[in-house]
Structure formats: structure tokens, C-alpha cells
Amino acid sequence: MQPLGRQPGRSPNSWHGFDRACCFCSAPLKTPLMDLLDRRFLFVVGKGGVGKTTVATGLALAASRRGKKVLLALVNCQERVSELLDTDPIGSEIVTIRENLDAVNMTPDAALQEYGLMILKVKAVFNAVFRNRLVRAFLKGTPGLEAWSMLGKAFYHACPPRGEPDYDLVIVDAPATGHALDMLRVPFVIESVAPPGLLRRDAARAVDMFRDPERSGAVLVTLPEYMPASETIELSDALSNELGIPVLQLVINRVLNVLFAEKERPVLEGLPSELADDSEIRGLAIAGKRRVLRETVQARAVRQVCTHIDAPWSELPYYDGLEKDPDTIEALSQALLKTV
Numbered sequence: 278m279q280p281l282g283r284q285p286g287r288s289p290n291s292w293h294g295f296d297r298a299c300c301f302c303s304a305p306l307k308t309p310l311m312d313l314l315d316r317r318f319l320f321v322v323g324k325g326g327v328g329k330t331t332v333a334t335g336l337a338l339a340a341s342r343r344g345k346k347v348l349l350a351l352v353n354c355q356e357r358v359s360e361l362l363d364t365d366p367i368g369s370e371i372v373t374i375r376e377n378l379d380a381v382n383m384t385p386d387a388a389l390q391e392y393g394l395m396i397l398k399v400k401a402v403f404n405a406v407f408r409n410r411l412v413r414a415f416l417k418g419t420p421g422l423e424a425w426s427m428l429g430k431a432f433y434h435a436c437p438p439r440g441e442p443d444y445d446l447v448i449v450d451a452p453a454t455g456h457a458l459d460m461l462r463v464p465f466v467i468e469s470v471a472p473p474g475l476l477r478r479d480a481a482r483a484v485d486m487f488r489d490p491e492r493s494g495a496v497l498v499t500l501p502e503y504m505p506a507s508e509t510i511e512l513s514d515a516l517s518n519e520l521g522i523p524v525l526q527l528v529i530n531r532v533l534n535v536l537f538a539e540k541e542r543p544v545l546e547g548l549p550s551e552l553a554d555d556s557e558i559r560g561l562a563i564a565g566k567r568r569v570l571r572e573t574v575q576a577r578a579v580r581q582v583c584t585h586i587d588a589p590w591s592e593l594p595y596y597d598g599l600e601k602d603p604d605t606i607e608a609l610s611q612a613l614l615k616t617v
Contacts (some may be wrong), residue, residue, distance in 0.1 A: 313526055314340045316493055318435045318447050318486060320461070320522070323498035324508045325453035328530040330357050331609065332498045332593075333450040338610035341377035345445040349374075350431040351382040352452050352460070361606045379444070385423035388430040424460040425467065425480070432483045454512050461487070461520060487522050494525035499582055501532050501575040506582040513586045527590040528613075529579055534594070535572055542569045 313319070314336070321333040330351075337349040349358065351367065359366045364374045369387035374380050428449070435447040451457040464487070467480035486493050495516050499509040509527075516522040537545060546569055548562040556562075583590055593612060596605065 313496070314343065314345065314446060316446065316491070316525070317442070318432065318449070318493040319525070320449050320451050320457070320493075320495045321498060322451045322457045322495050322512060322516075323454065324500075324505050324512075327498045327500050327505055328593075329498045330354075330450050331361065331606070332496065332528050332530065332613070333448050334358050334361050334606055335610040335613045336496070337378055337380075337446075337448050338375065338607065339613055340446050340448075341375055342610075345377060346443075347378050348431070348434050348444045348447045349378065349380040350427075350434075350447060350449045351380070352427055352450065353384050354382065354450070354452070356382045358450075383427040383430060385426055389423065389426035391430055422463075425463045428460055428463065429479060429483065432479075432486070436482065436486055438479070438482070454508055458512070458515055458520075461516075461522065465520060487520075490523035490525065494523040496526045496528060497524055497586070497588070498528045498530055501529055501578045503574065503578050503581075506578040509582055510585045513588075524586060524588045527582065527586050527588050529582070529590060529592045531595040532579075532592045533571060533575055535576075537565075537569055537572060539576075542573060545569045 319336065321329050321336070323329045333349060337347050341347045348371070351358065356367050358364070358374070358380055362374055365372070367374070367380045367382045369382060369384045371379050371381040431447050431449050434443045436442060452460065464480040464483040467477060468484050471477040471480065497509050497513060499505045513524050516524055545562075545565045549559060549566055552559045552562055579592075591613065593609065596609070
């Protein structure tokens with residue numbers, strides 16, 4: 278298995294077991310991961326394609342290794358967790374995939390049924406209400422209710438109205454940024470506009486938990502690139518300012534090893550233009566220039582996102598082929614534990 282982390286001796290910012298602060302930001306990390314895993318409910322959120330599922334799975338593994346009973350809740354997605362952990366495909370029913378770790382890929386219909394049964398308790402009553410054709414048509418046509426059925430199901434496992442919760446920690450691998458915000462807005466809307474009753478009470482309990490930084494919060498995942506960094510800043514502002522949901526952690530994924538010091542970059546950027554077209558090292562010089570440009574963009578994007586988001590951060594290295602080597606996600610989970 279290819280080792281995770283920067284190789285020693287490559288640069289002053291090289292990785293050493295993932296135990297130092299962000300290499301592009303001078304401030305140290307603010308809180309240890311143990312504090313993060315002591316919450317009851319975590320949203321892992323970010324732009325599509327930034328590695329949310331990888332980070333959510335890594336956090337779930339880290340928490341389960343600490344003896345916590347964990348539910349990894351996916352939201353109606355083409356799931357990758359089974360490939361990462363080399364398990365059977367994960368469907369709409371909760372399954373155990375590791376010791377202390379369960380997973381589910383929530384779908385609106387299955388989540389609504391399970392959430393309804395959790396609330397009504399008696400299956401005959403549930404069938405009388407939810408199997409009614411008119412009721413089902415009304416539920417499907419009510420904006421946000423399908424989203425709430427999935428979010429409410431995950432919330433219920435972390436904070437039932439009575440008794441002990443099923444899990445010590447529920448981690449929601451949320452949809453991409455825009456859809457995630459729409460989903461998270463639903464309980465706030467229900468609390469504001471729904472008439473008094475069970476639905477409103479549950480939404481109010483969820484809002485109370487989601488805004489409590491000691492019990493819940495968001496883990497933002499981004500890439501060291503301009504567009505993902507800008508979108509992550511907007512997401513953080515929406516969570517904090519609009520919804521009051523605390524941002525607990527920032528994970529910058531797929532960070533390249535820094536090969537060239539900042540003072541070396543201008544020389545490498547200008548080198549190709551100084552070489553003849555038939556120079557034997559022209560191809561190497563062009564490759565060096567491209568690498569320098571990527572490292573420059575990376576450094577600026579990381580500074581941008583770390584400056585604007587007031588939360589602890591950690592970095593994960595670029596790694597190709599996670600699905601081909603399931604042991605790697607275990608190593609990455611340990612890396613998360615060390616970086617934070």
C-alpha cells in the first residue's frame with residue numbers, strides 16, 4: 278500500500294505522520310479530533326466531488342475504533358462506502374459493516390416509513406395513515422417533507438424523544454452543497470410555519486440540537502482549488518449566519534506534496550521560455566512550470582479558505598485508487614485522527 282503523507286526531506290512543509298498544522302497556514306489546529314467525535318450528530322458537507330464520502334467514512338471508522346456505536350447515514354446517493362470498505366452494497370436498511378459501525382443509504386420512501394413507525398410505534402396505525410393513497414399523494418407533494426423524512430430518521434437515531442439513543446454518533450454524508458442546504462433548512466421552516474403538533478415538536482428538537490455546538494455541527498470538506506474554496510466559504514457563511522449551525526471542522530482534501538519552495542517558483546515558471554525548442558530538458562522544464570502553478574494555486578486557495586472560516590482545519594494528501602485498496606481508508610482514518 279502506498280504510504281499516506283508527505284515523504285520526509287522533500288520540503289520544509291513535509292508530512293510527518295500527519296501531526297502538524299496546515300502547511301499553508303501558520304496558525305495551529307484549535308481542537309483535537311476527540312472533541313469532534315464526542316458530538317452526537319455530524320453533517321459532512323461540501324461541493325460534489327471533493328471527497329465527502331471518504332471523509333465521512335474515515336470519521337466513522339475513527340469513532341468506531343474508539344468504542345463508539347456509530348451510524349453512517351448516506352442520503353439517497355450512488356453509494357461508494359461499500360467499495361471503500363469492501364462490503365456488500367449498502368441499501369435502505371441499516372446494516373453492520375464493521376465492529377461498532379452501521380451504515381444506511383436513506384431513500385425518501387424507506388425513510389418516511391421508518392420515521393413514521395418510530396413516531397407512531399404501532400404498525401397497524403402507521404399502515405392506516407401512511408398507506409392511504411390520498412395521504413401518500415399529499416406527503417409526496419409537500420415541499421421538503423421527503424428531505425425531512427431522511428434527516429428526521431437520522432436525527433431520531435441520535436436523539437429519540439424518549440429513552441437512550443440507538444447510537445453514540447450519527448454521521449450524515451450530506452448531498453452536495455446546494456441540496457444539503459435545502460435539506461438542512463427544512464426543520465427550520467417546519468418549526469416556523471407548521472401548526473403545533475408532533476411534526477413541529479420534532480423539528481424544534483432537531484433545530485435545538487443542530488445549533489448546539491456541544492452536540493452537533495458541520496464538517497466542511499473542500500479541495501485546495503479556487504472554485505471549491507470559494508463555494509466552501511459561501512457554505513460556511515450560510516450554515517453559520519442563516520441557520521446558526523456551527524462549523525466544527527474544515528478538511529482540505531487531496532493536498533499535493535510541496536516540491537518547490539516559494540522562492541524557487543519564479544525561476545521554474547520562467548525556465549521554459551529561456552530554453553531552445555529542441556532542448557533536451559524543455560519537456561522537464563514545462564512539467565516543472567505546471568507543477569509550480571498547481572502548487573501556487575493550492576497555497577492561495579488554502580490560505581483563502583483558512584482565513585475566512587473560523588474553525589480548526591486539517592489536510593489530507595492526494596491519493597489515487599482508494600476503491601482499489603480498501604486498507605487505505607483505514608490508514609486515512611488514522612491520518613484524520615492525527616491531523617486534527
